[in-house]
Amino acid sequence: MLKTKEICGYPISIFFIVINEFCERFSYYGMRAVLVLYFKYFLRWDDDFATTIYHTFVALCYLTPILGAIIADSWLGKFKTIVYLSIVYTLGQVVLAVSAIHDITDTNKDGTPDNMTFHVALSMVGLLLIALGTGGIKPCVAAFGGDQFEDHQEKQRGTFFSIFYLSINAGSLLSTIITPILRGQECGIHTQQQCYPLAFGVPAALMAVALIVFIVGNGMYHKTAPQGNIMVKVTKCIGFAIKNRFRHRSSQYPKREHWMDWADEKYDKLLIAQVKMVLKVLFLYIPLPMFWALFDQQGSRWTLQATTMDGDFNPFFCLHQTVNPILILILVPIMDSLIYPLISKCKLNFTPLRRITVGMFFAAMAFVVAAVVQLQIDKTLPKFPSNSEMQVKFINAVNRDVQVTAGGHDLPLKPLTATEDYVTFSGEFELAMEGSSFPFSFPEGTRNTITIVQNLTKLFEDITKKPEQGANAIRQVFFNGFDTALNVTVGDKEIGYILPNNMSEYTSVKHGDAGYWIRNDAGLECFVKQELGFGSSYTLLIPPTLTFGGKGVQKILDIEPNTISMAWQIPQYFLLTAGEVVFSVTGLEFSYSQAPSNMKAVLQAGWLLTVAFGNIIVLIVAEAATLEDQWAEYILFAALLVLVCIIFAIMAYFYTYIDPAKIEAHFANMEYGEKERKKSLEMAKKASFQHQDEDNKSSDSSSDEEEESKQSKM
Numbered sequence: 001m002l003k004t005k006e007i008c009g010y011p012i013s014i015f016f017i018v019i020n021e022f023c024e025r026f027s028y029y030g031m032r033a034v035l036v037l038y039f040k041y042f043l044r045w046d047d048d049f050a051t052t053i054y055h056t057f058v059a060l061c062y063l064t065p066i067l068g069a070i071i072a073d074s075w076l077g078k079f080k081t082i083v084y085l086s087i088v089y090t091l092g093q094v095v096l097a098v099s100a101i102h103d104i105t106d107t108n109k110d111g112t113p114d115n116m117t118f119h120v121a122l123s124m125v126g127l128l129l130i131a132l133g134t135g136g137i138k139p140c141v142a143a144f145g146g147d148q149f150e151d152h153q154e155k156q157r158g159t160f161f162s163i164f165y166l167s168i169n170a171g172s173l174l175s176t177i178i179t180p181i182l183r184g185q186e187c188g189i190h191t192q193q194q195c196y197p198l199a200f201g202v203p204a205a206l207m208a209v210a211l212i213v214f215i216v217g218n219g220m221y222h223k224t225a226p227q228g229n230i231m232v233k234v235t236k237c238i239g240f241a242i243k244n245r246f247r248h249r250s251s252q253y254p255k256r257e258h259w260m261d262w263a264d265e266k267y268d269k270l271l272i273a274q275v276k277m278v279l280k281v282l283f284l285y286i287p288l289p290m291f292w293a294l295f296d297q298q299g300s301r302w303t304l305q306a307t308t309m310d311g312d313f314n315p316f317f318c319l320h321q322t323v324n325p326i327l328i329l330i331l332v333p334i335m336d337s338l339i340y341p342l343i344s345k346c347k348l349n350f351t352p353l354r355r356i357t358v359g360m361f362f363a364a365m366a367f368v369v370a371a372v373v374q375l376q377i378d379k380t381l382p383k384f385p386s387n388s389e390m391q392v393k394f395i396n397a398v399n400r401d402v403q404v405t406a407g408g409h410d411l412p413l414k415p416l417t418a419t420e421d422y423v424t425f426s427g428e429f430e431l432a433m434e435g436s437s438f439p440f441s442f443p444e445g446t447r448n449t450i451t452i453v454q455n456l457t458k459l460f461e462d463i464t465k466k467p468e469q470g471a472n473a474i475r476q477v478f479f480n481g482f483d484t485a486l487n488v489t490v491g492d493k494e495i496g497y498i499l500p501n502n503m504s505e506y507t508s509v510k511h512g513d514a515g516y517w518i519r520n521d522a523g524l525e526c527f528v529k530q531e532l533g534f535g536s537s538y539t540l541l542i543p544p545t546l547t548f549g550g551k552g553v554q555k556i557l558d559i560e561p562n563t564i565s566m567a568w569q570i571p572q573y574f575l576l577t578a579g580e581v582v583f584s585v586t587g588l589e590f591s592y593s594q595a596p597s598n599m600k601a602v603l604q605a606g607w608l609l610t611v612a613f614g615n616i617i618v619l620i621v622a623e624a625a626t627l628e629d630q631w632a633e634y635i636l637f638a639a640l641l642v643l644v645c646i647i648f649a650i651m652a653y654f655y656t657y658i659d660p661a662k663i664e665a666h667f668a669n670m671e672y673g674e675k676e677r678k679k680s681l682e683m684a685k686k687a688s689f690q691h692q693d694e695d696n697k698s699s700d701s702s703s704d705e706e707e708e709s710k711q712s713k714m
Contacts, residue, residue: 005220009156011148016217021141022167023210024086027093027203028134030175032058032299034183034199042100042196043120051300055615057127058296062612064135069605070231071136073598077226078144079218082137086211089133093204096126100196103189111191139604146592146600147224151661161589162336165581166329173325175203230598234275237267270667274596277660281594281603284353284651285610290644291583292614293621294363294637295576298324300618301630302370302569308377308466309566311511311534323570327577335581352590353652357645359583364641366575371634373568378631380563383424384464390442391422393462395451395556397541402452405432406440413452416543418556422447433457449539449558451503460503462558466535473506473537473559486542489517506537518542518553528553533561596660 005012035057039050072081098104099122105115113119145164149157183199186192241263248262256262260276343350385391396402396413404411407429411419428441433452442448447462467473488495490507498504514532519525526546530538537559546553587607595603627633 009153010160011220011222013148013217013220013222014145014160016213016220017141017145017148018163018167020210020214021164022171023206023213024089024134024137024141025168025171026175027089027171027207027210028061028130028175029172030179030203030206031093031096031130031200033176033179034196036299037183038100038123038196038200041194042102043116043123052619055296055300055619057131059612059615059619060128060131061135062138062608062610062615064132065138065605065608067132068136069139072140072143072226073230073600074226074232077223078140078147079221079223082140082144082214083211085133085136086207086214087133088129089137090204090207090211092126092129092131092133093200093207094126095122095129097197097200097204099123099126100200102191102193106190109190111188111193135608138608142588143592143600143604144221148222157592158589159336161592162332162585165585165588166332169325169328169332173322173329175206176322176325179203224597233271234278234599237263237271237275238279240266241272269670270664273663273667274599274660277594277596277658277663278599278603278606280655280658281591282606284648284655285606287644287648287651288356288587288610289613289617290641291360291363291579292611293617294367294614294641295580296611296615296618297637298573298576301633302572305370305374305377305630306566306569308381308535308562309564309569310562311566323573324577324580327574328581331578331581332585335585351652351657352586352593353648353655355582355586356590357649357652359579359581359586360641360645360648362575362579362582364638364645366572366579367634367638367641369572369575370569371631371638373564373572374629374631374634376568377564378629380560381466382559385424385445385447387445389424389426390444391424391447392440392442393422393447393449393558394419395449395539395541397451397453397543399543399545402433404452405437406430416541416545416554418539418541449503458503463506463537466559466562467508467537473508485521487519489519490514503539516540516553518546526553530555535559536561594658594660597664 007015036050036054039045039053040047043050045053068081068085071085072078076084099119102111102113102119105113105118107114142161142164145160146157149160179199179202182202183194183196185195185198187195187198238260241260244262244265245259256264258276260272260279263272263275340350392406394404394406394411394413395418396415399415401415402413404413406423407425409423411423413419428439430437431440431450440450445464447464449460449462451458451460463473485497485499487497488504490509493507495504495507509532511532511534514530516528516530517525518528528540536557539556539558541554541556543554588604591603591607592600621633621637627636
């Protein structure tokens with residue numbers, strides 16, 4: 001290996017690689033942080049379809065590494081593969097950012113794209129390019145970094161992988177904080193909308209920076225030349241071994257030590273030994289996707305869990321997006337400088353495979369904790385109607401007592417009040433009020449409000465789920481006590497005029513102090529202040545007795561605010577992150593250390609492939625799940641991972657660690673010795689032929705002399 005310049009024992013070239021990885025991960029995770037929201041609120045997809053496309057995209061990002069590994073190891077080499085696919089990656093980010101510009105097809109300038117098919121198609125093209133780019137460079141960057149170290153720098157190489165993982169999570173942390181803030185800005189030419197072009201554009205710019213930084217370090221890199229189409233060789237070698245073993249399946253043929261030894265008739269021993277090394281590690285990878293099936297639910301199930309919790313915990317308001325990278329930045333140095341050395345001093349052999357096993361166990365425990373938290377959340381959630389039920393709330397909007405009987409329920413109502421909770425019915429019910437009765441029915445699966453106005457009833461449909469993203473749903477209702485309609489403004493949102501005896505649509509209001517302005521055409525106004533939590537729903541009753549000095553508005557609670565603090569998610573995030581640190585960092589290092597010299601990127605791709613299969617497992621379980629309770633699903637995943645953990649521990653027990661360099665050197669020496677032996681044999685054979693020719697010539701000469709002697713005597 002060419003001697004490279006070093007700083008503190010580390011090649012200078014790795015600093016360019018680490019900075020490149022930081023920028024690339026900022027680009028990827030920044031884009032991914034708002035991707036589901038983009039699907040839902042810009043492309044107008046429903047929750048299930050948005051989640052499906054999201055996990056499909058993530059799975060694709062981890063399926064394409066095998067393609068990048070083949071290109072790197074067989075054709076272009078790692079450096080050129082990273083450069084070319086980074087260009088594809090950057091182009092994909094730019095295309096995605098352009099697809100989010102609503103003004104492109106907003107011909108009528110109403111703020112809504114008129115050709116959504118164009119935006120969907122452009123988005124899918126961008127995501128495909130991103131998946132190809134990010135997936136293609138994944139196995140190459142880490143392996144290329146490992147190539148910068150010499151054989152005696154094994155300790156520095158291990159530290160590099162930890163620093164490499166730190167850079168990944170530093171980029172992830174900053175991007176998941178910054179990108180949602182960028183999305184929250186308003187931008188547009190004709191109308192101001194949430195700024196998805198900026199949220200996607202900044203990650204595109206960071207990817208361009210990553211590409212430039214990587215190219216700048218070109219002159220300092222140690223580059224390993226590609227060694228032919230190794231994947232084709234490996235595939236053909238395995239195929240020949242299987243076919244040859246099948247042809248010689250009869251008991252009359254002697255058994256061989258390993259089934260790959262049946263390829264010995266056609267392929268050299270070095271290649272067979274390398275294939276054996278790869279297959280040993282790939283066999284260990286079989287149980288690992290289950291870890292990622294749990295881990296990647298941070299972005300789906302755990303995020304949805306957070307929306308039903310109280311987010312009034314300022315340091316962790318964006319808990320589900322930032323706590324994981326924050327904990328990684330804390331735990332990686334602690335593990336490397338404190339925990340692992342302490343375990344080593346205790347004379348405990350904490351091998352890489354044992355670390356991976358412990359990591360899976362931590363992840364399983366994290367889901368047990370998540371199930372416990374979910375049980376507490378379920379106790380606070382409202383009971384919404386099933387598909388065979390309907391729910392009704394009654395509001396008394398007159399200034400006197402009203403006695404209501406509904407389906408056998410006696411509901412006395414004081415002036416300007418409502419029933420404390422919704423009443424559930426399984427079908428049509430009898431409504432009796434002030435001496436008259438009549439049958440009532442609503443569509444099944446709905447929540448409704450019956451508002452009593454004088455001797456009339458007004459019917460309004462209510463929401464049947466918690467408000468999204470922890471917001472609050474507010475609506476106003478007021479009755480004929482004024483000659484004109486009232487104009488209502490909630491914060492900076494103008495609701496507009498609400499006619500007498502009518503009710504506005506729900507308005508989404510953020511948590512915190514909310515203010516409502518109520519104005520009439522005479523210029524009189526009043527201001528109503530209300531402190532809102534997370535996920536609540538209110539009906540504001542504006543009675544005829546309202547005074548414009550600011551008194552008289554009644555706040556009727558429809559859905560209780562979230563009461564379980566989001567801080568209770570910290571233990572499950574801590575356990576999962578601790579599991580990730582000992583699982584993923586160790587896995588990257590293990591994959592590199594156990595890989596043959598010409599298949600390191602391929603084995604890195606195999607490691608990343610486990611992430612793809614993990615996301616596929618989530619998709620399968622999400623589609624096939626029949627469990628009604630979310631806590632039960634968490635326990636199911638935890639139990640499956642514990643089972644897989646036990647299986648992996650047994651497999652790891654029988655695994656023998658190897659030194660690929662020594663094995664390759666051994667077979668290289670054998671091949672060299674074999675060549676020398678053959679050469680010696682050839683030389684000996686040639687010398688033998690020459691000696692035989694000389695003997696023949698000598699014999700012929702003697703015969704001629706004898707013949708001449710006989711003739712002279714005659």
